[in-house]
Amino acid sequence: MLIHMRDLHRVYELGAEKVHALAGVDLDIERNEYVAIMGPSGSGKSTLMNIIGCLDTPTRGSYVLKEQEIGTLSDDELARIRNQEIGFVFQTFNLLARADALHNVELPLVYAGIRHEERRRRAREALELVGLGDRMKHRPNELSGGQRQRVAIARALVNKPSIILADEPTGNLDTATGEDIMASFERIWQQGNTVILVTHEADIAKHAHRAVRMRDGRIESDVRTPITTAARP
Amino acid sequence: MRPAPPLLRLVGSIFAMSGGSLRAHRMRSLLTTLGVVVGVATVVAMASIIEGFNQTVKTSISSFGSHVIYIRKFRPGFYVGGFPDSLRHRHAFIPEDAEAIRRLCPDVAEVAIIAFTEGATVQYRGRSSSGLQVIGSDPQIQVVNVYDPGIGRFITSEEVQHRSQVIVIGRDIRDALFVRGENPIGRMVHLNGIPFRVIGELEPKGRSLFGNPDELVTIPYTTLDKYFPPPDNAPFYVPARGECYLNAVAVSPERNGAAVDQIIEVLRRRRGLRAGAPSNFEVFTEDALADLYNQLTGATYMVMILISSIALLVGGIGVMNIMLVAVTERTREIGLRKAVGARRVTVLLQFLIEAAALTGIGGLIGIGLGAGVAQLVRVLSKLPAHTPLWAVIVAFFFSVGVGLFFGLYPAVRASRLDPVEALRWE
Ligand SMILES: Nc1ncnc2c1ncn2[C@@H]1O[C@H](COP(=O)(O)OP(=O)(O)O)[C@@H](O)[C@H]1O
Ligand SMILES: [Mg+2]
Numbered sequence: 001m002l003i004h005m006r007d008l009h010r011v012y013e014l015g016a017e018k019v020h021a022l023a024g025v026d027l028d029i030e031r032n033e034y035v036a037i038m039g040p041s042g043s044g045k046s047t048l049m050n051i052i053g054c055l056d057t058p059t060r061g062s063y064v065l066k067e068q069e070i071g072t073l074s075d076d077e078l079a080r081i082r083n084q085e086i087g088f089v090f091q092t093f094n095l096l097a098r099a100d101a102l103h104n105v106e107l108p109l110v111y112a113g114i115r116h117e118e119r120r121r122r123a124r125e126a127l128e129l130v131g132l133g134d135r136m137k138h139r140p141n142e143l144s145g146g147q148r149q150r151v152a153i154a155r156a157l158v159n160k161p162s163i164i165l166a167d168e169p170t171g172n173l174d175t176a177t178g179e180d181i182m183a184s185f186e187r188i189w190q191q192g193n194t195v196i197l198v199t200h201e202a203d204i205a206k207h208a209h210r211a212v213r214m215r216d217g218r219i220e221s222d223v224r225t226p227i228t229t230a231a232r233p
Numbered sequence: 234m235r236p237a238p239p240l241l242r243l244v245g246s247i248f249a250m251s252g253g254s255l256r257a258h259r260m261r262s263l264l265t266t267l268g269v270v271v272g273v274a275t276v277v278a279m280a281s282i283i284e285g286f287n288q289t290v291k292t293s294i295s296s297f298g299s300h301v302i303y304i305r306k307f308r309p310g311f312y313v314g315g316f317p318d319s320l321r322h323r324h325a326f327i328p329e330d331a332e333a334i335r336r337l338c339p340d341v342a343e344v345a346i347i348a349f350t351e352g353a354t355v356q357y358r359g360r361s362s363s364g365l366q367v368i369g370s371d372p373q374i375q376v377v378n379v380y381d382p383g384i385g386r387f388i389t390s391e392e393v394q395h396r397s398q399v400i401v402i403g404r405d406i407r408d409a410l411f412v413r414g415e416n417p418i419g420r421m422v423h424l425n426g427i428p429f430r431v432i433g434e435l436e437p438k439g440r441s442l443f444g445n446p447d448e449l450v451t452i453p454y455t456t457l458d459k460y461f462p463p464p465d466n467a468p469f470y471v472p473a474r475g476e477c478y479l480n481a482v483a484v485s486p487e488r489n490g491a492a493v494d495q496i497i498e499v500l501r502r503r504r505g506l507r508a509g510a511p512s513n514f515e516v517f518t519e520d521a522l523a524d525l526y527n528q529l530t531g532a533t534y535m536v537m538i539l540i541s542s543i544a545l546l547v548g549g550i551g552v553m554n555i556m557l558v559a560v561t562e563r564t565r566e567i568g569l570r571k572a573v574g575a576r577r578v579t580v581l582l583q584f585l586i587e588a589a590a591l592t593g594i595g596g597l598i599g600i601g602l603g604a605g606v607a608q609l610v611r612v613l614s615k616l617p618a619h620t621p622l623w624a625v626i627v628a629f630f631f632s633v634g635v636g637l638f639f640g641l642y643p644a645v646r647a648s649r650l651d652p653v654e655a656l657r658w659e
Contacts, residue, residue, distance in 0.1 A: 113238020
């Protein structure tokens, strides 16, 4: 089991008011699943993703990632897990504006303490994988939205994480480009990665083979669509 | 799970990142460091100038011989609130005092008479040199002050007795009056209109804080008394007509203290001072001059430290401010770095190194500026200003230190940002 969550709560305190962003989530995810998390705005999707990605910790409940209880870890240990186990893709790309594509992709490897030549080699590989082998020296402002998101995907992949997390990765892209990006995730999943993505577009969600629906901080439904053999390589 | 990499392995990359963001804001960074630049430039320039003074003092002390005993009306020093009248009305000495010291002080090897006047002009065939100090002395000064005639000879006792119109000149004066290669010995020059025969030239001694020996002319003190008596409005430190100062030297450096005591005793007796009454003259050695000098440089250093501290403080606050701005501007970047695995300490180091690099560069500019000012002083004045290595090193590390100190708070702020909040920052 890759992810194992029981009775997970995340409560934000806004003065006297308490917002139950997550109100008791039970969720198990296996290795090499492709999960779409859906639900209306404010239902707690991003909060859940942040906790899965160890950017945030639950207020209550248990989250075990690769046999390790996350709730008790220190900031530095969380940082190490984010570095080694998690690859994030954000709606707003979050690339370093001053750095070229290659340096953006290499960033997780910097914090992994990997040496320069090795970093360069792996960052190049990752960029080639997302079809940007000829854009390595371009800065984000010299790339289209779709290209930027592919740089971000390359960055998420480069340190060979256990989970790729994408929070509305196509939210800022037009439909055609969005389909393009989804094809990238499809390929990543086919290569044996675990992919979890948040979306509220059914078209996007159908790429996944499991749809988790949320409402008011709880899981409303969890539907698996059988993996067609055709989809597997 | 793999262990986290040791921080040391990241340092190179962190440096590279810090440099990148400084380059992105070149102008802003430069302006921020202005305080540091000014502070460091002040320290370096002042240290260079003081170093120049140190060197002249060293050469002047060694050229005068470091064991000269000065016999004066008063001690040189800082007189807060003006020079006191009680000292102003003191009498200097007379040649007989020198005679008595020579006779009665067993530990004194030699005593020389020194009188002087200022603002003299010497002329030779239409060429002239003015603003000179004219020393009236006797042959003993050669021994006491270790004067060597480079060419020609020094004044003799007969010339002192006969008030002869003979003159020993310094190298700079020779250069001013005579064409290159011309032998000055035996030439007649005019000192304030009165003819003097050149009998010697002093060995060049170089620049000195207490008058440049190369710019002096020396004549018998009797001749000085006859032709150039001090005017009524002469400054208080010039010995009055018929009076003089004395320089003495002990039989050996170890006997310096004893010699000083003996001189004081003889002079007190000659002046009829009772036991317990204060002396109305001063006998002191070069140590006293060194003390005075240290007092002077000490005060200069204090002023310098004050100025540069203020400048560095201003610079430091500027750096803190700009770093806080940078942390705010780059909140999302910090969030992203954390999301991909940057630890707190790594983020902290990045901003700390950035601040230190900022002030370090400011420091380097300041060092360049200060050293430039010192060179300018060297060229424009005759002071051999020279930038000491320690000042460069101290200035550099201090400016880096300012960056580390004032950059710490912004860096801590950056390192403590919550990644989720930071990533949502607009
Ligand atoms: N930092 C926060 N402080 C307070 N409330 C928050 C914070 N983050 C999210 N929330 C609240 O938690 C709930 C779930 O938010 P979120 O997980 O972002 O939903 P979604 O991603 O599904 O739109 C919302 O009501 C939101 O207002
Ligand atoms: Mg959301």
